[in-house]
Each structure stands twice: as C-alpha cells, then as structure tokens.
Amino acid sequence: MSVRAANTDEGTVDEAGAARFAELLANEQRVEPTDWMPEGYRKTLIRQISQHAHSEIIGMQPEGNWITRAPSLKRKAILMAKVQDEAGHGLYLYSAAQTLGIDRETMFDQLITGAAKYSSIFNYPTPTWADMGSIGWLVDGAAICNQVPLCRASYGPYGRAMVRICKEESFHQRQGFEILLHLMRGTEAQRAMAQESVNRWYAPALMMFGPPDDDSPNSRQSMAWNIKRFSNDDLRQRFVDMLVPQAEILGVTLPDPHIKWNEERGHFDFGDLDWTEFHEVLAGNGPANTIRVARRREAHEDGAWVREAARAYADARAAEAGASQKIAS
Amino acid sequence: MRSSRGLSHVHAGSLHAPDETMAVRNARDLYTRRAEGVSIWVVPASAITASDPDARGAFFESPQGKEYRHATYYTESDAVPHL
Amino acid sequence: MTHTSNRTISDAVTAETIATAGEVAPEAVARYAVGLGDDALILAQRLGAWIAHAPELEEDVALGNIALDQLGHARSFLTYASSAWGKTEDDLAYFRDESEFFNRQLFEQPNGDFAQTIARQLVASVYFDGLYRALSLSADPTLAAIAAKAVKEVDYHVDHSVQWLLRLGLGTEISNERMQRGLDAVWPFVAELFSVDPLSENLAGIAVDPASLQADFDRVVLPAIVDAGLTVPTAPAARGGGRSGVHTEYLGPLLAEMQVLARAHPEATW
Numbered sequence: 001m002s003v004r005a006a007n008t009d010e011g012t013v014d015e016a017g018a019a020r021f022a023e024l025l026a027n028e029q030r031v032e033p034t035d036w037m038p039e040g041y042r043k044t045l046i047r048q049i050s051q052h053a054h055s056e057i058i059g060m061q062p063e064g065n066w067i068t069r070a071p072s073l074k075r076k077a078i079l080m081a082k083v084q085d086e087a088g089h090g091l092y093l094y095s096a097a098q099t100l101g102i103d104r105e106t107m108f109d110q111l112i113t114g115a116a117k118y119s120s121i122f123n124y125p126t127p128t129w130a131d132m133g134s135i136g137w138l139v140d141g142a143a144i145c146n147q148v149p150l151c152r153a154s155y156g157p158y159g160r161a162m163v164r165i166c167k168e169e170s171f172h173q174r175q176g177f178e179i180l181l182h183l184m185r186g187t188e189a190q191r192a193m194a195q196e197s198v199n200r201w202y203a204p205a206l207m208m209f210g211p212p213d214d215d216s217p218n219s220r221q222s223m224a225w226n227i228k229r230f231s232n233d234d235l236r237q238r239f240v241d242m243l244v245p246q247a248e249i250l251g252v253t254l255p256d257p258h259i260k261w262n263e264e265r266g267h268f269d270f271g272d273l274d275w276t277e278f279h280e281v282l283a284g285n286g287p288a289n290t291i292r293v294a295r296r297r298e299a300h301e302d303g304a305w306v307r308e309a310a311r312a313y314a315d316a317r318a319a320e321a322g323a324s325q326k327i328a329s
Numbered sequence: 330m331r332s333s334r335g336l337s338h339v340h341a342g343s344l345h346a347p348d349e350t351m352a353v354r355n356a357r358d359l360y361t362r363r364a365e366g367v368s369i370w371v372v373p374a375s376a377i378t379a380s381d382p383d384a385r386g387a388f389f390e391s392p393q394g395k396e397y398r399h400a401t402y403y404t405e406s407d408a409v410p411h412l
Numbered sequence: 413m414t415h416t417s418n419r420t421i422s423d424a425v426t427a428e429t430i431a432t433a434g435e436v437a438p439e440a441v442a443r444y445a446v447g448l449g450d451d452a453l454i455l456a457q458r459l460g461a462w463i464a465h466a467p468e469l470e471e472d473v474a475l476g477n478i479a480l481d482q483l484g485h486a487r488s489f490l491t492y493a494s495s496a497w498g499k500t501e502d503d504l505a506y507f508r509d510e511s512e513f514f515n516r517q518l519f520e521q522p523n524g525d526f527a528q529t530i531a532r533q534l535v536a537s538v539y540f541d542g543l544y545r546a547l548s549l550s551a552d553p554t555l556a557a558i559a560a561k562a563v564k565e566v567d568y569h570v571d572h573s574v575q576w577l578l579r580l581g582l583g584t585e586i587s588n589e590r591m592q593r594g595l596d597a598v599w600p601f602v603a604e605l606f607s608v609d610p611l612s613e614n615l616a617g618i619a620v621d622p623a624s625l626q627a628d629f630d631r632v633v634l635p636a637i638v639d640a641g642l643t644v645p646t647a648p649a650a651r652g653g654g655r656s657g658v659h660t661e662y663l664g665p666l667l668a669e670m671q672v673l674a675r676a677h678p679e680a681t682w
Contacts, residue, residue: 068670072502072506072682087472129682298465302525307347308584309587310579317348
C-alpha cells in the first residue's frame with residue numbers, strides 16, 4: 001500500500017503541521033495517515049499496532065492447538081471460527097500499521113526472527129481443554145477491557161480497526177465463559193479441570209494490562225497523545241471488579257486470597273502480582289516463547305514456494321495482458 | 330463493500346493479494362465472515378488518486394459560507410406546512 | 413458493547429435447526445446420511461489442522477472458512493442421522509470406532525503440502541458440488557434442505573481450488589512439480605467416489621447414484637488440470653471400501669486425536 005508518507009523528517013519542524021496536530025488532539029479529533037505527526041507518535045503507533053497484530057497471529061496457536069481435539073462438534077466449530085477471527089484481526093491491524101509507512105513483510109520479518117514483541121500471555125501453554133475457557137473468559141476479557149478504549153485512539157486507521165475487532169470479539173469472551181460454565185456444571189473431573197486452569201491464567205491475565213503505573217514509562221506520553229485512554233492500573237481494577245461477580249456465577253475461586261470488597265474505594269482490593277515472572281516471560285523466558293515463534297516461522301517458510309508461485313502467475317498474466325494491449329494498439 | 334441491496338459501496342478495509350482475482354476472494358473471506366456484504370469492489374492502492382492533503386484548506390474552502398445551499402438557511406418559511 | 417447485528421441469524425439449515433425440528437430419520441436414510449456426514453467431518457478435521465499453518469494469513473482465513481462450511485454440513489447430516497437412534501451428532505462423531513466410520517478414503521488422506529491439500533480439495537469440492545446439487549432434489553426433505561444450503565457454499569470451494577490449481581500449476585517450476593505430485597497422491601482415491609455406495613441401496617429417489625456424478629466431475633476437473641499445465645494422473649484406483657468401514661492407515665490416528673478428550677470423559681457434556 002502506498003499512502004503518501006506523513007512528514008517524518010525529524011530534522012524539519014513543520015510548525016503549521018505541529019499546530020494542527022495539537023489542535024486535532026485537543027479537539028478529540030482523529031489523526032489521519034496524511035496528517036503531519038511527530039516522529040515519536042508515529043513510532044509509538046507502529047510499535048503498538050504491530051505488536052498488537054503479532055499478538056493476534058501468535059495468539060492463534062494456543063487455541064489452534066485444540067481445534068483437532070475439541071470435545072464436541074459445536075465447540076470445534078466455535079473454536080475454528082474464533083482462531084480464524086484472530087487471523088483476520090491480525091490482518092486488519094497490519095493494514096492499519098502499514099498506513100504509517102512500514103510494510104507487512106518488514107513487520108512479519110520482525111515477528112518470525114524474534115525481533116518483535118507480542119503479548120506475553122500467548123507464551124503460556126494450553127495443556128487442557130479448560131484453557132480454551134480461561135483464554136476466552138480471562139485473556140479475551142482483559143483484551144476487551146484494553147481494546148474498547150482503543151476504539152477512540154487518536155489515530156484514525158487504528159481506531160477503525162479496533163471498532164471492527166471489538167465488534168467481532170464480543171463473542172470470544174462469552175464462548176470462553178460458557179466453556180467454563182459447562183465444565184463447572186459437569187463431572188468432578190471437569191470442575192477440577194476448570195479450577196486448575198483458572199488458577200494458571202488469572203495472574204497472567206491481570207498482567208496483560210502492563211506494569212503498574214509508577215513503573216510504566218511510556219504510558220504518560222501515550223495518554224497525552226490520546227492513544228492510550230486509561231492507565232494500566234485503572235484498567236486492571238476495572239477488570240478485577242468485573243471478574244469477581246463472574247467467578248461467583250461460575251463457581252470458580254480466583255487464586256488470590258486478598259480479593260475483598262473495599263467499601264471506601266468502591267472497588268475490590270486484590271493482592272500484588274509477581275512482576276519478576278512477568279519480566280521473565282517478556283524477556284523471552286516464558287514456557288512457550290521459542291515454540292510460538294518457531295511455528296509461525298515454519299509456516300511462513302514452508303509457504304514461501306506458494307507465495308512465489310502466486311506472484312509468478314500474477315506477473316506472467318500482467319505481462320501477457322501488456323503484450324496483447326500492444327498488439328491491439 | 331455493499332452491505333445490502335439499495336445501499337452504496339463503502340470502504341471496508343485493505344488487504345494483500347497477488348492479483349485482482351485473489352483480491353476479491355481474499356476480501357470475501359476476510360470482510361464478509363459475518364454476512365456483512367452482498368457485493369465487493371477491490372482497487373489496487375496504486376490506482377487511487379487522492380486530493381492533496383496539504384491543499385486541504387484551498388480545496389474544501391469554497392462551500393464554507395454558502396449556507397444558502399441548505400434548506401435550514403431559509404427560516405422565514407419554518408412555520409409553513411409542506412414546504 | 414454492541415453485539416453483531418441479527419443479519420447473521422438466518423433461516424439456513426443447521427445442526428441446531430435440525431435438532432430442534434425433531435424430524436426422525438428412517439433408519440436406512442440415517443445410515444446413508446452417516447456416510448455423507450463422515451465424508452464432510454473427516455475432511456473438515458483435516459482442513460482444521462491448517463489453521464495457523466497456512467502459507468499466507470489470508471489463506472488461514474480462507475481455509476478456515478471452507479473447513480467451517482464442511483463442518484457445518486457434517487453436523488447437519490450427523491444430527492439428522494443420529495435422530496434415528498435417539499443419539500446426538502457427538503455420539504456419532506466421538507464414540508464410533510474406525511470400522512464404524514463410513515467416509516470414502518479420499519477424505520482421510522493426509523494434508524501433505526499445500527499442493528496436496530489443494531488437489532484433495534479440488535476433487536472433494538467438485539464431487540460435493542455434483543452430489544449436493546443432485547441431493548437437493550432428494551425425496552427426503554431434510555437431506556434435500558441440507559444439500560441445498562451446502563451446494564452454494566461448495567460452489568465457492570470449487571472456485572478456491574481451481575484458482576490455486578492454476579496458480580500452482582502455472583506459477584513456478586517447483587510449484588508445478590508439487591501440484592503434479594499432489595494430484596498423483598490423491599488420484600487413486602477418485603474412483604471410489606463414483607463406485608457403488610452400499611449405504612444407498614433401496615433408497616431410490618432419496619439417495620444419489622454415485623456413478624451418475626462421474627461425467628460432470630470429469631467435465632470440470634480434467635480440463636482444469638490440463639489448463640493448469642498439468643497431466644491427469646493415470647495411477648490405478650485404490651481398493652476403496654470406505655463406505656463399508658474399510659480405511660487406509662491414516663484414519664486411525666486422525667480419530668485418535670479427534671476423539672481423545674471426549675472419550676476420556678464419556679459422561680461429560682461440554
């Protein structure tokens with residue numbers, strides 16, 4: 001895609017552009033690809049949108065893992081549709097990032113060489129079927145809390161991609177909740193499977209909102225740019241407040257003895273999270289980091305000859321069309 | 330994408346494809362998974378000619394101040410029925 | 413959060429609408445429907461394994477759509493069939509052993525590389541297209557309704573396979589070679605599709621005579637192969653027998669994977 005590049009020369013100061021950019025933000029208006037934008041804004045967006053896209057693509061694996069083993073045909077269909085949606089969401093987001101002047105090949109290359117980051121949550125393995133429930137309820141639940149405000153992100157293409165994604169994802173969390181609900185209403189082995197899975201996913205899901213506010217250096221700038229609309233801790237609190245009553249309906253116990261209603265704050269208190277674990281996984285030492293990237297890389301490399309064939313076919317046909325046009329004239 | 334008969338096509342999004350035949354199919358697979366459309370057009374990005382964003386002011390200034398093109402400009406006939 | 417519009421809720425025939433309607437299939441019809449359901453189910457199971465491994469993200473989405481369509485057909489046929497014995501689609505899918513599966517052997521063949529998958533999809537889609545078109549005229553109204561919905565979807569699957577057949581056949585030397593190998597690998601299982609279906613005996617007017625589908629199949633597939641710069645394979649037909657529960661070595665592991673969780677919890681619902 002060739003969108004006219006925004007003025008990204010760091011050296012030149014486009015005062016009129018800068019004033020217009022500030023005005024757009026102040027008026028809660030959208031910044032579009034052809035508008036002037038500060039280099040930092042552009043870079044932040046490329047990083048955030050491409051990481052988000054990578055997360056969708058890598059996120060296909062932990063659930064894709066259970067498509068062939070889903071325990072009922074209905075669940076198989078739902079899971080297939082969901083994993084497929086994730087590929088679609090990755091594509092929407094890569095397109096949005098491309099409007100900032102980076103192409104998909106570059107981004108994809110960063111992913112499969114391990115240079116790019118993606119959400120750490122997908123570096124946890126999915127050994128049981130209940131994990132399909134936990135991912136939907138906890139991981140997608142946290143993602144939705146994060147993503148709904150992003151629909152109002154100041155960068156137009158990002159916000160529009162997020163609107164589409166949020167609309168489509170509304171079923172993802174519900175189907176996860178229902179998987180757990182059926183397990184909790186099922187046999188003793190099923191209930192144990194559900195609880196064990198929630199125990200594993202609860203804390204990593206809470207960490208999806210990012211480090212605590214006083215340890216999140218980029219957050220302030222992102223909020224000033226209207227990319228991020230709420231702080232990490234605010235979103236995390238909102239999520240816990242939603243989870244507690246839902247866990248009650250499910251009949252699962254959230255693995256945090258410190259969860260308690262705080263009348264004064266009007267929120268649930270909850271215990272501290274183990275951030276060393278978070279940074280370990282982020283640094284690539286999670287249980288499945290290497291497997292996830294290697295699998296995507298393998299698919300990409302195995303498919304190289306297919307992409308090449310499609311290109312060669314298109315080129316040959318274009319050349320043919322060119323030749324016949326010449327003859328006609 | 331045309332969401333249903335009688336409506337005009339509206340931009341749905343971008344995608345990659347090796348040629349136009351695959352582009353229409355990829356668009357169908359990517360953008361109509363929930364019955365969002367009954368018709369699809371695809372256009373290569375290189376075929377789009379756009380107005381100059383830097384000339385936005387000059388290009389779109391003219392209609393400003395021509396409120397008399399809108400029915401709401403004519404307030405004296407507000408109370409007259411069927412007008 | 414706004415939920416997706418109701419436009420997606422249609423009057424299309426699905427496993428759910430069939431289960432709700434509560435139509436009980438006559439036993440002979442049910443046995444025939446099991447074979448049809450198994451064909452679609454086993455192929456969907458195979459295709460599902462592509463998701464997250466396709467050559468392009470766009471193809472992950474495309475193959476996912478096709479797999480979902482086929483799974484939908486399988487669920488409709490199996491739900492209808494199961495009504496004859498007071499069972500469910502899942503009883504049939506998860507608690508039958510290998511020799512009780514009646515799919516034709518083509519559908520259990522492994523994915524191989526993308527070319528082999530496209531070769532199998534080409535044969536399967538054109539076969540289904542003819543089959544469902546004929547079945548939509550069946551005297552059994554439920555089978556006819558399932559087929560009428562399915563045929564529209566399968567039309568698109570044919571197009572998808574043909575587009576890739578052309579690109580791989582005429583693309584590069586390597587892709588041409590791989591596409592030819594893919595066709596060679598699946599070709600021995602083509603003849604079985606048009607051989608006698610023991611499950612359709614005594615179902616005149618209800619079941620489709622497989623032999624009647626061969627001419628249309630040849631008319632579409634053979635020139636498509638030639639147009640793609642490939643050769644129609646001449647390999648002898650495999651022994652067949654899928655409709656009698658005889659299978660190649662590939663079905664057992666496929667079922668083991670598909671059924672493992674459901675069988676570990678035979679009392680459970682999901």
